[in-house]
Amino acid sequence: MDVIKPPEPTKRWRRWMWGLVVCVFGVSVWLIGPSDQITRLGRHDVLIATVEYGPLSIGVDSFGVLRSAEQHLITADSDAVVKQIYLKAGASVAVGEVIATLDNPDLSLAVAQAQQALQSSDMALQQLILNQQREFLSEQTALDKLTGDLATARLRLQAEQGLAEKGIISHLVFAQTQSRVANLVRQMQSAQQRLDQLKKLHASAQQLASQRIAIRRQELARSRARLAALTITAPVAGILERMPLAVGQRLTVGDETALIGSQTQLLAELRVPQSQVQKVLPGQTVTVRIRDQQVTGTVGRIDPVVAENSVKVEVALPQTLPKAARPMLSIDASITVAELDQALYIRRPANVREQQAAQLYRVREDGATELKTVQFGALAGRYVVIEQGAEKNQRWIISDLSNLAQQGVQVALN
The missing domain is CATH 2.40.30.170 (Efflux pump adaptor protein, beta barrel domain)
Structure with missing residues (x-):
């Protein structure tokens, strides 16, 4: 019986090789492509x-x-600690609306001390006015006495003038009366000058006392303003552009608290x-x-x-x-x-x-x-x-x- 032989493997591999070459060539052409793609x-x-x-x-x-074309910067008037925050940046605010509150116990004591100093200055002025009135009355009394003595001396001089002319009294007595009248005139002029100077001195002392009172009032107003400034409020209506505070933060004088635009x-x-x-x-x-x-x-x-x-x-x-x-x-x-x-x-x-x-x-x-x-x-x-x-x-x-x-x-x- 005839035996069938399988095809030689070398011819099959040769056909596969030629097919692979054709494929590689086609891919190369496709990758390179035409220059005018x-x-x-x-x-x-x-x-x-x-x-x-x-x-x-x-x-x-x-x-x-x-x-904002108009901006209002709010700063701390005194050293304080942020106690509470009510509004944050971006919020709209009305005039007087509270933004935050600060805490500083020393300011309450400063207000009390300023009030006491003002009361002391007021009392000192009242006492000064009473003392000046007493001094003025004393000088005025002395001046009034000299005025009376001068009037009496002038009447005596007028009466003795006729008697001296008739020889009833000596010219020495008449000259003594003339000298007394001249002396009383000089004393009254000096007393009047002392009274005028006393008035000016009293006015100057009262002015100084009044100035001390004005300073005490300013100190009290400033202390009250610093105490009130612990409550940060909006001075104008607008928007809170910046508010860099945090609860518990410690502030010093001049630190920014808010910017309103x-x-x-x-x-x-x-x-x-x-x-x-x-x-x-x-x-x-x-x-x-x-x-x-x-x-x-x-x-x-x-x-x-x-x-x-x-x-x-x-x-x-x-x-x-x-x-x-x-x-x-x-x-x-x-x-x-x-x-x-x-x-x-x-x-x-x-x-x-x-x-x-x-x-x-x-x-x-x-x-x-x-x-x-x-x-x-x-x-x-x-x-x-x-x-x-x-x-x-x-x-x-x-x-x-x-x-x-x-x-x-x-x-x-x-």
């Missing part, structure tokens, strides 16, 4: 913008917060990049976006200090603001630094900077795309000026396709 993108996957021509405002974009008079505090701030000038128009609304303000002050590569710019806002406006609210704004009568511009493509060139894909009328180099100029908020490389009404892909553009890959839109 095309990437297909859906139209809904990219952003397409049209080149426009017309007037354009050049602006500097920035961000910041709303600040006005809710009606606000300004915008913007952070402008250092590279852009040289374009900003006082008086320029600013469009401030507060939530979903916009208001127009004016650049008021530019801070000369650079912090974290940005400069603080204060913007004055109108009196009437959206209801959402409140201190510490984050905002963004655009500062108009120039007005172009006619310019070629487009919505700002991704990763495009001013005064630089970039490669973008232009969308032709037939839907095909072509890679072109476009030179850009100044930024204008959401838009950017085109210096060259594009024309009016042309459509361009503004999505970030920089990786494809660097490789020179063609893009097709589905």
Whole structure:
């Protein structure tokens, strides 16, 4: 009987080897691909913008917060310990509303001591007035006595004058009477001067005593004010912008206890990049976006200090603001630094900077795309000026396709 031999294994392995070579070659061709490969993108996957021509405002974009144009800082009047906190930062406050209470037992003692000192000064003034009245009455009595003696002496002199002329009395007696009258006149003048000086001395002493009383009253008022200041209240209505207290915290004189800002008079505090701030000038128009609304303000002050590569710019806002406006609210704004009568511009493509060139894909009328180099100029908020490389009404892909553009890959839109 014939025996069937199996096929030789060498021929089978040879066929497998040739098949493997063909597969490797096909994969290599697929990986390498043609030099003009095309990437297909859906139209809904990219952003397409049209080149426009017309007037354009050049602006500097920035961000910041709303600040109160009027702020009231409350500080500690004395050393104290925080006893209780009623309101925290961000709360609205009315005039006289209690924010927190402090504790300092020494202030009550200071008030009592000031009251006692004031009472002592009042009593000292009353005693001084009584003593002065006694001294004045004593001097006045002496003056009255001299006045009476002088009147009597003058009557005697008048009577003796006729007798001396008739020789009834000697001229010596008449001369003695004349001398007595002159002496009494001098004594009365001295007494009157002493009385006038006493009046001035009394007035000066009373003035000094009154000044001491005024000082004691001021000390008492100050002690009472410091005691009352242990209850921290809002001096104005507004919003509590900052309140850095904690229960049990120890305060010293001058430490901040609260910062209250006005809710009606606000300004915008913007952070402008250092590279852009040289374009900003006082008086320029600013469009401030507060939530979903916009208001127009004016650049008021530019801070000369650079912090974290940005400069603080204060913007004055109108009196009437959206209801959402409140201190510490984050905002963004655009500062108009120039007005172009006619310019070629487009919505700002991704990763495009001013005064630089970039490669973008232009969308032709037939839907095909072509890679072109476009030179850009100044930024204008959401838009950017085109210096060259594009024309009016042309459509361009503004999505970030920089990786494809660097490789020179063609893009097709589905």
